[in-house]
Structure formats: C-alpha cells, structure tokens
Amino acid sequence: MTTLPVASPQVDIFIPCFVDQLYPHTALHMVKVLEKVGCQVHYNPAQTCCGQPAYNAGYKAESRDIAAKFLTDFAAPADPRASRYVVSPSASCVGMVRNAYSHLFEGSSDAARCQGVQERTYELTEFLTDVLGLGAIPGAALTGRYTYHDSCSALRECGIREAPRRLLDAVAGLERVEMAETSTCCGFGGTFAVKFEAISVAMAQQKVEHALATGADYLISTDVSCLMHLEAYIRREKLPLKTLHIADVLASGWE
Missing domain, CATH: 3.40.50.11810 (Rossmann fold)
Known part of the structure; x- marks a missing residue:
C-alpha cells in the first residue's frame, strides 16, 4: 500500500488552451483527483498558453515570448521549502515545456530559470504514479x-x-x-x-x-x-x- 508524503504536495495546475476552451470539466476533474489524494492545488489566473501552436507553426520568436511568460507564471516560490509541482492534464503541453523550451532558451539568461520549471513540470498520470507513488485513486x-x-x-x-x-x-x-x-x-x-x-x-x-x-x-x-x-x-x-x-x-x- 502506498502512502503520501507527510506534507501535502503543493501543486500549480496548468490548464491548456484546448481544455480551457472546450473541455473545462476535465480541468475540474483533475483538481478533484489531486485534492482527493491530498494535494493543495493552486491556480494562477494569469496563465495563458505554453507556446506550442506558434512553435509548431515555425514562429520561434513568438513562441519564445509566450514561453517566457509561462516561466514567469510558474516561477518557483522564493522560499525553497514551499516548492511546487506544475501539473497538467496534457502530455502535449508537458512535452513542449520539457523539450522545446530547452531549444528556445538555450544559452539565454533564462536558461537556468527554464530548467527549474522543466524539472517541476509533470503530466497528471506520471505525477500521480512517479511522484506520489500511487497505483490507484480511491473510490474511482x-x-x-x-x-x-x-x-x-x-x-x-x-x-x-x-x-x-x-x-x-x-x-x-x-x-x-x-x-x-x-x-x-x-x-x-x-x-x-x-x-x-x-x-x-x-x-x-x-x-x-x-x-x-x-x-x-x-x-x-x-x-x-x-x-x-x-x-x-x-x-x-x-x-x-x-x-x-x-x-x-x-x-x-x-x-
């Protein structure tokens, strides 16, 4: 039987464009699940897009601007003891942050800040299994x-x-x-x-x-x-x- 860490995990949720505009119930269900397993969920209403549409269309400069905003929106708390995970119900957006961001910010002044966000960003299911060590959601x-x-x-x-x-x-x-x-x-x-x-x-x-x-x-x-x-x-x-x-x-x- 798996157990959660003693302290409640602090989670910043990132809601992708598709979910926000077309499937908002999925975002609410993610929050429901995270709270069910003991997480304290935070939502930054200033968040927008991860920059993937622009990046995939070849607009690198524009996607970098959007990605820079993402880094600001999900910056780590000043107090390291209050470290938060960034969790999203989209492997597509998580893949963008983990992979494309490395190219967008390579050699820039934001490289270290980018890496910090990348290391804290997870897709929902891998967060539940790999970080929290869960194999099931009680009652599902x-x-x-x-x-x-x-x-x-x-x-x-x-x-x-x-x-x-x-x-x-x-x-x-x-x-x-x-x-x-x-x-x-x-x-x-x-x-x-x-x-x-x-x-x-x-x-x-x-x-x-x-x-x-x-x-x-x-x-x-x-x-x-x-x-x-x-x-x-x-x-x-x-x-x-x-x-x-x-x-x-x-x-x-x-x-």
Missing part, C-alpha cells in the same frame, strides 16, 4: 471495457506508457482491451489536421476502427487534442464509442 469506478490511445507526445516526448494504464486498471468495473497499433498517431498533429485534412481523417478512421475492433465502450487518453479529433470522426459516423480523458475517468464513481 466506471463500468465497461476501455482501450487506450498512446498520444505521440505522451509516448515519444514524455516516455509515458504504463502510468495511465496502471491507474485505469485499478478503476473498479473497468476492463482494458488493447487495440492494434495503439502507439500509431491519431492524425491530429495540430495544424497537420488542417493542412493535410484527407490524411488526417484517414488516420483517425484507422485509429477508431482499431478501437472498435476491441469491443471497447471507451477510448481513453491523456490528451484532449487527440480525443477531440477522434471524437469528431466518431460523431460524424455515429459510432458506438465514447472518448474520455483519463482525468474524467479517475474522477468517476465518488463524490
């Missing part, structure tokens, strides 16, 4: 079968694979069925879905067909950007599959 329950989609950012940029599965497998009533090519891209890729629509839709179709072949009720992932893309195809085709962010699942079944 959802009846049905699920299949899991490994987002490119989670798997390739952050090395996250087992953490979400471990937490989901511990949800009462939930059974995992792995789909074929679970690590294959869903086809979203930000502006890729706009610039190469036909390819993007075909990739979504393939991913959804693999998920349906398992007989799963739910398609779950760490990234709402992937889920939004897949959900659009599912709804258009009126298919019997529901997409859920893992925070929504972990917050299910208890008050």
Whole structure:
C-alpha cells in the first residue's frame, strides 16, 4: 500500500488552451483527483498558453515570448521549502515545456530559470504514479471495457506508457482491451489536421476502427487534442464509442 508524503504536495495546475476552451470539466476533474489524494492545488489566473501552436507553426520568436511568460507564471516560490509541482492534464503541453523550451532558451539568461520549471513540470498520470507513488485513486469506478490511445507526445516526448494504464486498471468495473497499433498517431498533429485534412481523417478512421475492433465502450487518453479529433470522426459516423480523458475517468464513481 502506498502512502503520501507527510506534507501535502503543493501543486500549480496548468490548464491548456484546448481544455480551457472546450473541455473545462476535465480541468475540474483533475483538481478533484489531486485534492482527493491530498494535494493543495493552486491556480494562477494569469496563465495563458505554453507556446506550442506558434512553435509548431515555425514562429520561434513568438513562441519564445509566450514561453517566457509561462516561466514567469510558474516561477518557483522564493522560499525553497514551499516548492511546487506544475501539473497538467496534457502530455502535449508537458512535452513542449520539457523539450522545446530547452531549444528556445538555450544559452539565454533564462536558461537556468527554464530548467527549474522543466524539472517541476509533470503530466497528471506520471505525477500521480512517479511522484506520489500511487497505483490507484480511491473510490474511482466506471463500468465497461476501455482501450487506450498512446498520444505521440505522451509516448515519444514524455516516455509515458504504463502510468495511465496502471491507474485505469485499478478503476473498479473497468476492463482494458488493447487495440492494434495503439502507439500509431491519431492524425491530429495540430495544424497537420488542417493542412493535410484527407490524411488526417484517414488516420483517425484507422485509429477508431482499431478501437472498435476491441469491443471497447471507451477510448481513453491523456490528451484532449487527440480525443477531440477522434471524437469528431466518431460523431460524424455515429459510432458506438465514447472518448474520455483519463482525468474524467479517475474522477468517476465518488463524490
């Protein structure tokens, strides 16, 4: 049985653009889960974007400006004893902070400050498992079968694979069925879905067909950007599959 540290972990939450604008309930569910396991959650209303859209589109100077604001918004407290973790329900944004920021601030006066923020930034499931040492969220329950989609950012940029599965497998009533090519891209890729629509839709179709072949009720992932893309195809085709962010699942079944 795992136990939490004696002191309540202090967590600054970063809510990505997609979550803030389209899936605010997922952000609330993340807060619910973090508080459930004993964290003190803080939210800085001045936060905006991590800079990923601009960076991926090739606007490095503009993305650096946004990233510099992120470093300010999530600066470490002056008192080292009050050190806070930065936790986000998006492996995509966490991957941006951990990887792209190193290039954006390399050799600059902000390099040390950048590294400090990078070392404290975690995706939700890896924070729960790797930092807090948890293998389950007490009371989490959802009846049905699920299949899991490994987002490119989670798997390739952050090395996250087992953490979400471990937490989901511990949800009462939930059974995992792995789909074929679970690590294959869903086809979203930000502006890729706009610039190469036909390819993007075909990739979504393939991913959804693999998920349906398992007989799963739910398609779950760490990234709402992937889920939004897949959900659009599912709804258009009126298919019997529901997409859920893992925070929504972990917050299910208890008050």
